[in-house]
Amino acid sequence: AIRNRRAEMNVPPSRKAKLYIKTTKPEYFNKKEGFFLRLAGASQVVITNSVNLDNTVRIITDSAEIFIPMNDIVDNEAERERLTKELETAEKELERAQSKLDNADFISRAPEKVVNAEKEKISKYTSIRDKVLEALKKL
Known part of the structure; x- marks a missing residue:
């Protein structure tokens, strides 16, 4: 364990x-x-x-x-750096997925499966972002 x-x-x-x-x-x-x-x-x-x-x-x-x-x-400084990079990645992915869903052309032309995949990405990266922010607070 x-x-x-x-x-x-x-x-x-x-x-x-x-x-x-x-x-x-x-x-x-x-x-x-x-x-x-x-x-x-x-x-x-x-x-x-x-x-x-x-x-x-x-x-x-x-x-x-x-x-x-x-x-x-835990090396606090190294962990803070790692978490900051992870936060940046999550925020970029969130922004990318959200911009697709904000695009009316994307919504109207993309198959429902693709639109749902982007919604799932938003949920996934929101969760990751929240967990990383919580971990950063604890450092």
């Missing part, structure tokens, strides 16, 4: 992060510390029964909650 989350967030495997594992089964996780250090890309593993951290990625499993501090895994 940790490696999947890191991949979703585009965190390179070489970037180490401190893991906080909140669990009621510390004996089990103490035995697996080496696993977390090697396979999950952890720099340190803290096993505890409570975690009070802000700005973390949270991974929930049936036996534990795993917290990874964002500043350990």
